[in-house]
Amino acid sequence: MGRAPCCDKAKVKKGPWSPEEDATLKAYIEQNGTGGNWIALPQKIGLKRCGKSCRLRWLNYLRPNIKHGGFSEEEDNIICSLYISIGSRWSIIAAQLPGRTDNDIKNYWNTRLKKKLLGKQRKEQAAAAKRASLKPQILKTESDHSLMVPGGGMIMNNQTQYYWPELPAVIMPPGGGLVNQTQLDPNFKDQESLKNFLIKLQGGRFSDYHHQLSNTTTATANNVQYPFDVSFSQDQEQLYDSTITTMLASPPTSMNSMNSSTTASRLQDTHEYNIIGANMIINQGLENYPVEPSHDDHLIYNNNHQQRLDIINGVESFYGMDQMVNNNGSTGTTSTSAESNSWEDISSLVYPNSMLKEEVNNLDSNGTGSAAINGEEIVGIASGLGSIGCCEKNIGTPPINQDIHTPPKWIVNEANETSMTASSDPFESIVKSGPILGFVEKEPIDNISSSFSFLNSPSLTNGLDIHANQVEEGVGLIELENWGSLKKNQ
DNA sequence: AACGATGGCAACCGCCCCGGC
DNA sequence: CGCCGGGGCGGTTGCCATCGT
Numbered sequence: 001m002g003r004a005p006c007c008d009k010a011k012v013k014k015g016p017w018s019p020e021e022d023a024t025l026k027a028y029i030e031q032n033g034t035g036g037n038w039i040a041l042p043q044k045i046g047l048k049r050c051g052k053s054c055r056l057r058w059l060n061y062l063r064p065n066i067k068h069g070g071f072s073e074e075e076d077n078i079i080c081s082l083y084i085s086i087g088s089r090w091s092i093i094a095a096q097l098p099g100r101t102d103n104d105i106k107n108y109w110n111t112r113l114k115k116k117l118l119g120k121q122r123k124e125q126a127a128a129a130k131r132a133s134l135k136p137q138i139l140k141t142e143s144d145h146s147l148m149v150p151g152g153g154m155i156m157n158n159q160t161q162y163y164w165p166e167l168p169a170v171i172m173p174p175g176g177g178l179v180n181q182t183q184l185d186p187n188f189k190d191q192e193s194l195k196n197f198l199i200k201l202q203g204g205r206f207s208d209y210h211h212q213l214s215n216t217t218t219a220t221a222n223n224v225q226y227p228f229d230v231s232f233s234q235d236q237e238q239l240y241d242s243t244i245t246t247m248l249a250s251p252p253t254s255m256n257s258m259n260s261s262t263t264a265s266r267l268q269d270t271h272e273y274n275i276i277g278a279n280m281i282i283n284q285g286l287e288n289y290p291v292e293p294s295h296d297d298h299l300i301y302n303n304n305h306q307q308r309l310d311i312i313n314g315v316e317s318f319y320g321m322d323q324m325v326n327n328n329g330s331t332g333t334t335s336t337s338a339e340s341n342s343w344e345d346i347s348s349l350v351y352p353n354s355m356l357k358e359e360v361n362n363l364d365s366n367g368t369g370s371a372a373i374n375g376e377e378i379v380g381i382a383s384g385l386g387s388i389g390c391c392e393k394n395i396g397t398p399p400i401n402q403d404i405h406t407p408p409k410w411i412v413n414e415a416n417e418t419s420m421t422a423s424s425d426p427f428e429s430i431v432k433s434g435p436i437l438g439f440v441e442k443e444p445i446d447n448i449s450s451s452f453s454f455l456n457s458p459s460l461t462n463g464l465d466i467h468a469n470q471v472e473e474g475v476g477l478i479e480l481e482n483w484g485s486l487k488k489n490q
Numbered sequence: 491a492a493c494g495a496t497g498g499c500a501a502c503c504g505c506c507c508c509g510g511c
Numbered sequence: 512c513g514c515c516g517g518g519g520c521g522g523t524t525g526c527c528a529t530c531g532t
Contacts, residue, residue, distance in 0.1 A: 088521070107500085
């Protein structure tokens, strides 16, 4: 016995809404609200529509501040990041995008974004096949725990702790316990490969997180721990509902609002880096990945696209998707041509340890601030509103990203490496000690803008941008020995 | 120019959750 | 505690515009 329909289907109008119907509905709701009863509403106002249809029309089209079309790159990134983490929970994703409806995002994903990424996937697969044919040798990572790292976590490296600023959300079913991917999204099927691909780019897989968590209490045997804070903030609860637990990297206190999309793993030797934060690729702009394979595979490090492809390749290697892992456990970052660069090539381009400090913190409702510091030089600063500047030492330099703030002039307090001040900006910084792993992308020409979503952040605008300019060519993982926070000067 | 294919998107369908009774 | 019904949500459909042949 089925449920009684919410309305008499024979008496209600279906199909597109007329301007008159729109006007009637809009005028009534704006004046009286919905009255908490959508079913009764159409009768009240004389519309021959199903209450649900009225609700849908209002929510998806008529209510104020609805945006249609014209998704920005940032919105793309957010959608991708969230899709990776929580799947097709469109309403949750929509909650992170002001003015967007779940329906809109769903349509956008299904009709455009997915194809965009599938195009990228095709290219990546082709590149992987090409690499496999070119470089058959390979090995194995040096220890299993390295495989536990992607997706975020902290490794105890003797006395040194490393934090990942990025830890994607993990879905938990009601009552607790992690779910596997099938449970997570039983209808994936054809989308599963895409999602896996995205997750791979993100730097982890749900199964990996699952594995990580299940090993949290025993990981110390491998000298590995995971500083996941699985508690909810109120905002997080509102955001994700009770079925979702967000895993947070939690370097002391003020970092706890951070859940960006940087992924890194690290070997025991502090001079050996294991993997590059591949999620960066996604967040650096999908437009870098044409739907159709381009013809630039032969280019090596001459543009962002190739660099990012190489990051992907490195990640793929890491996950054993191909077999490009070298002897010392470093992940092979490979290229796609006969001139291919091995990871060893790339590692020479990696910043030395201790050269970069990163500041990240949730500022306030205006967004999240972050700064990348190279020695005494702040090489990048950003807020959730966008990047606000990219400065060389003691010099206010042009902003990377337009029109957000006047670029601040940052002056490093050279007397004390662990403190610094902003000379002319609404922000001041507080640097705290404690190693943190992060990564910097280096390239010779343009500034870099890598935008990250803060999945657990209550604010839609939150994000971490790390910028670096005037640095060596290449892409590498860096060690952040100090991290800190920014706050607004009062 | 005509027609079929494809894409984009608004709207619908039906299941599920949850609060009220 | 169980039932009922409204609301919410994700998946799907169908219409229309555009594109390609």
